Amino acid sequence: MKDELQNRDVVDLLSERHEILRRLAEDKWNNNNNIYISNSEWYILGRIYKNQLTISDVTKDVDFSRQATHKFIKSLEAKGLVEVSNAEHSKKHKVIRMTEFGEACYEKNELYKSEIEQQLVNTIGEEQVANLKNILNLNWSIEHLEV
Known part of the structure; x- marks a missing residue:
């Protein structure tokens, strides 16, 4: 198996590995809370945490279609996780921000992810996790690779 x-x-x-970790994080949340939040919704929440952005800015920053982003934001709003309001200086733009809830x-959820990371440390070791983080934080310059 190792050679494979x-x-x-x-x-x-x-x-x-990303899929496994995302599923673990999603399951940990959903098994311990009454409100279902998808990975895509967490992704958007991560972009707006402690920020007030326009929906247009969020749409440019995520890897979803404009329609999908609007659908996720509406879902987050219905769950009481975000508020959408008119931008101060523009009637055209809408601003999204997280509610206290x-x-x-x-x-x-960040605490849950820390627990998963600690489980990873317990499994493969602190040095290995630190090395993995260092590698993932390197500038890979892959955005400029030819397709």
Whole structure:
């Protein structure tokens, strides 16, 4: 099995580990709370945490279609996690910000992710997790690779 994993390409390995960790985080939240929040909704919440952005800015910052982003924001608003209001200096733009409830949920989820990270430390070791973080934080300059 180990040799099989070593022969896999880095893109697939990263994708699989990301999927496992995201599913763990989503399950940890959903098993301990009465409000379902999808990974896509968490992604948007992460972009607006402690910020007040226009919906247009959020749409540019996430990797979803404009329509999907609007759908997720409406869902977050219906759950009481965000508020959408008119921008002060523009009737055209809408501003999105987290409610106190949304911030509390986001911060609770950050604690859950810390617990998952600690489980990872317990499994593969603190040095390995630190090395992994260092590698992931490097500037890979991959945005400029040819497609």
